[in-house]
Amino acid sequence: MRTIIVCKSVSHGNTRKVADVIGEVLGSRIVDPSEIDAAELSSYELVGFGSGVRNMDYYQELRAFVRALPGEQRRKAFVFHTGGFPEPPFRRYQHNFTGLLEQKGFEVLDTFSCFGYDTLWPFLIVGGVRKGRPNAADLAAARTFAENLRTTAA
Numbered sequence: 488m489r490t491i492i493v494c495k496s497v498s499h500g501n502t503r504k505v506a507d508v509i510g511e512v513l514g515s516r517i518v519d520p521s522e523i524d525a526a527e528l529s530s531y532e533l534v535g536f537g538s539g540v541r542n543m544d545y546y547q548e549l550r551a552f553v554r555a556l557p558g559e560q561r562r563k564a565f566v567f568h569t570g571g572f573p574e575p576p577f578r579r580y581q582h583n584f585t586g587l588l589e590q591k592g593f594e595v596l597d598t599f600s601c602f603g604y605d606t607l608w609p610f611l612i613v614g615g616v617r618k619g620r621p622n623a624a625d626l627a628a629a630r631t632f633a634e635n636l637r638t639t640a641a
């Protein structure tokens with residue numbers, strides 16, 4: 488199955504580390520949203536979307552990329568993010584992002600998230616939080632996620 492991961496990783500490359508592991512399992516190309524357009528994306532059967540979290544949402548560039556896609560995608564997708572904190576129940580950004588994909592016609596097969604080293608300024612006073620994340624256990628969980636996806640998507 489031709490697979491691509493569209494990944495926006497800005498702060499520390501945290502999300503890119505997760506994308507690299509998932510991409511290795513699925514044999515997928517990994518691109519920044521600026522490196523691909525809708526026409527080229529349409530040649531892939533399975534599309535992964537990865538993002539860090541900023542101000543309780545996925546990166547604006549990734550959301551804008553999806554918003555600009557034509558509807559009727561009729562393809563499979565998966566979603567993952569790294570963030571400094573668990574998603575709060577009053578701001579379900581992963582849910583909102585998968586909803587956006589579904590509006591575009593994607594069938595979202597699964598989602599994954601883990602902590603990523605966070606240097607939002609108040610936390611810099613203590614050298615940041617979630618140091619070393621994603622760690623080996625996070626990346627092992629990402630690998631399992633990708634292995635399950637390989638089965639689900641087939």
Ligand SMILES: Cc1cc2nc3c(=O)[nH]c(=O)nc-3n(C[C@H](O)[C@H](O)[C@H](O)COP(=O)(O)O)c2cc1C
Nearest residue numbers: 497498499500501502539540542543570571572603
């Ligand atoms: C300006 C700024 C805002 C952030 N806002 C949030 C947030 O609202 N929620 C959260 O869980 N993490 C937040 N983070 C932490 C990042 O999401 C986390 O470091 C993530 O792993 C970054 O991914 P990246 O290195 O792939 O860009 C923020 C970090 C920065 C620098």
